[in-house]
Each structure stands twice: as structure tokens, then as C-alpha cells.
Amino acid sequence: MKDPGKDKLSDKDIIDLIRAGRENNRYYDIIYSRYFDKVRGKCYSLVKDRETANDLAEDIMVKIFENLVSFKATAMFSTWIYSITYNHCIDYLRNKRSSHYPKWNKEHEMSEIPDNLEDVENEIDYERLKTVMEELHPEELALIKMKYLDDIPLKLMSEALRITESACKMRLKRARTRLLYLYSKKYLK
Secondary structure, eight states, X not given: OOOOXXXXXXXXXXXXXXXXXXXXXXXXXXXXXXXXXXXXXXXXXXXXXXXXXXXXXXXXXXXXXHHGGGOOOSSOHHHHHHHHHHHHHHHHHXXXXXXXXXXXXXXXXXXSOOTTHHHHGGGOOXXXXXXXXXXXXXXXXXXXXXXXXXXXXXXHHHHHHTSOHHHHHHHHHHHHHHHHHHHHHHHOO
């Protein structure tokens, strides 16, 4: 494959060049420059600390480079990167908080859930929603962001969280319900 220049190379082209044995730093630099800020932003959205987000993003970029040749292209490259990012951040938060989701979920059981939660969606204010999202478990927050912000397929979400697809679907439904419940409880009394 002829190298057309960094701006014209697609992610697939870069990966093909690396797989073809052209593993010079230039191609890794291109991937780094395209994705580091995005990865750091995702990390910050989950850990809420700039220094930690930067450290996590550096670790994630190393992980991406180490696993680049194993990328199967069953999803978009950016989706694969975000899957690694979420996985790494959730692992960090689990270790930091010693907060295993099933235990946390049991401790934060929702009391009586109103039947009209679907109506809450029409009343949502984005700034208020962001405030309520901070009350979610990191895993629930990641699920909400993967699904509704990044449009990551359920299969990749389940792989990122290392759970089955059915468990992922159930946790996503629970996270969405909890978010609407907390929002209604806090703002729609």
C-alpha cells in the first residue's frame, strides 16, 4: 500500500500499514493525534479529575497500540477505542471505590417506581440531567454514555463491561430507569 500522507490515511489504512510491517512511529503518532484528546475527554467524563483522566488516557493509548494488530474491524475503529476506554476507566473506578455493581445496586435499591417514568423524558432539562447522572454508579453512567452518547452496539458494550449481552441489556434498562427515577424524584415532585 502506498502511503498517501497522514491527512489522507483512514484508520483502516494506518492499521493495514502497521499490519504490513510498516510499524514506524509515524503511524502510531497519527493514531495518537487523532484519538488522544477524545480518549482523555471520555476518561474525564467518567473520573472527573483532569490529572487522573490524562494518566488513564496515556495508559489506554498504550493498550490500544499493544492490541492494534488484534483489531478485527467488526466495528468501527473509534468504537473499539471507546470500548477499551470505558473498560479501562470502569476498572479504575471499581478498584478505587471497591464498588462492585451488583452490591452497589442492592444497596441503592429504588423505592416505589412511578408508572409514568416515560413521561419524565418530555420534561428533562439537560443541565439538571447532568447533575442527576453524577448519582449513578460508574458502570451505569458508562452504559448510559455508551448507548446514548456514543451509540456503541450492545455487543461491544457487554464486552467492555465483561458481562453477557443479556446482563448488559438488563443493566442498561435499570440504569435508564434509575436515571429517570432520580430525575423525577429530584426535579418533578
